[in-house]
Amino acid sequence: MPPEVSVGYMQSADTDQLHQLREGQLWKVEHGFIFIVELGRRLVHYKMLRRPGVRTAVTQMIRIEALLNYLCQSEAQLVATELLAVSSVARPIAAAA
Numbered sequence: 001m002p003p004e005v006s007v008g009y010m011q012s013a014d015t016d017q018l019h020q021l022r023e024g025q026l027w028k029v030e031h032g033f034i035f036i037v038e039l040g041r042r043l044v045h046y047k048m049l050r051r052p053g054v055r056t057a058v059t060q061m062i063r064i065e066a067l068l069n070y071l072c073q074s075e076a077q078l079v080a081t082e083l084l085a086v087s088s089v090a091r092p093i094a095a096a097a
Helices: 003-020 064-073
Strands: 025-029 032-039 043-049 060-063 077-081
Touching (some): 025 064, 032 064, 060 064
Antiparallel strands (some): 025 032, 032 043, 043 060
């Protein structure tokens, strides 16, 4: 196969997969929840949660393709999409002494 065909196919497949994941999504998996914190070009920052309301978990990174495969294999279901992701919440700035 010509490289242009496979590269074009790969780019369109990656673009479709990126539209499935959004920052602030909460996915239900068999042993808890996955919260999408931030999406990069190739990596996803996510948190594994035991309960949906808790955000005090260590943020981890994984390749987008690997997370999508895991979500498909574990038959994850989208629970909610938050309007603001954790990384975009405004934090107060401490006054200089």
